[in-house]
Amino acid sequence: MRRIYSIGGGKGGSGKSFIAASLGILLAKQGKRVVLVDLDLGASNLHTLLGQKMPEKGLDEYIDKTVSRLEEVAVLTTIPNLYLLSSTRCSLEIANLFYAQKLKIINAIKNLPFDYILLDLGPGTNFNTLDFFLIAPEGLFVTTPEPTAIENTFIFMKSVYLRKLKLSLKEANMWHICQEEIAKLSRGALKSPLDLISILTARDPEKGRIFEDLLSNLEFRLILNKFRGQVKENLGEQLVEVCNRHVYPSFDFLGNISYDNRVYESIIARDIFIKKYPYTKTVSDLQSMIRNLTGEEQEVVQVRVQR
């Protein structure tokens, strides 16, 4: 069965790409066919985390119709079973895609013939980022224990829900109803997707219910990256509880990923951290994260240094 995960989180530098790459490597090591899709258009760098030079083809060749099927531009990495669909060659203008183009890309991504499709997103909350994040019904939010990162993650989460709701309402030709009501509220009063749902429900309980169900189909998980000893052990669980109460009740905690200086050093040296340092706390954290995610009982994956 094909599984798609988006990996986002709002704050730049929280480790989204590192988590995406690591997740991809570990799943590929289990024999799954995995494709990493770099959707940080205009600033993509996933290849660097994989110790790879800039790929020669990518999303750009699909957009300009050099190839007709998206999978043709997914290149095999140095890790067996792991493919990279890069967007390095997408020029900055492409970061502002036309809506029709965007839909075409989204559909093609959904249909990529792989066991796992992992979407690495850029920072911020622009519409492209939100729409790409929403390709997957299952999303992973990466944050770090800093107040600024947590703040941006909350903002990103709410934006994701509101975007989903807005697009669905537009599709159902109901957006104008909400728009009037939102305009009536004071600025910034729309605090959570539940506010919008209750506006809808007040108008029409039946419809409110439908859209509530729609949002409930999304399944989100939180990852606390760059975790250090001095941070409260249960911060991640606390955050998830807060998300479930103040954003939307669809969050689970996937685990803490320990901070390790060598992550940075590996990138500089074009090494792959989890291959070079397989017995670190960070790697065992990543492995237990995967177990939590896939829910399968997997034997501990041995990642050997390949020369």
Place this chain on the structure above:
Amino acid sequence: MIKKFKDLNYYELLRIPYNASSFEIRQAYKHILAIYEENSLATYSLFVEDERKVILSKIEDAFLTLIDDKKRESYDNNLVSMGEVSDKMFTDKEQKKAIPIFQTNESRTSNNSLTRIKKKIQEKEAADFAATMLKRDQITGKDLKNLRESLGIELEEIFQATKISPTTLAAIEKDDMVNLPPKIYLISFLKSYAEALQIDPKQVVDGYIKNIP
């Protein structure tokens, strides 16, 4: 319909069952306070000062109401009469009423059982039993129950030692997923349970969590 935070009743706010024991209420209060208190990283950026004040005072009200038997009863009655909660939810309350029976000799009894457990667990048979169980990767409620029974300990004694409600204890021993408390409490309850039986809490928690989906 999913309730908004401001519409949660005190039980939902503290995330405790309607028949929660005073121990559970205290635990839940400590837990939620840590999330919403002034400098909590988890909610640092989420609320302006006034919003936080409102939340904290509601938490305070919830705690002070539920911890006080009289206030709690009238709050409960109010919930039922407003149709918020069906009185069915409170049927388990018989259990709560039964608590005073155990409480009369509370400290003496729990000390007694504690010393008794201590003696028992040192006997070879019981020690072996516990060791075999702890070696297992997964620990089920049935394992815990077997150990408890082999030590000759009643469920009520665990309740006295831990103040975890007998309903919750029973759910733990039956691996009754539906009635288990939220994971965050479950972990703390399992710890207390293990401590009461004087076996390694960490192993019990890890083993039990692995056993539930």
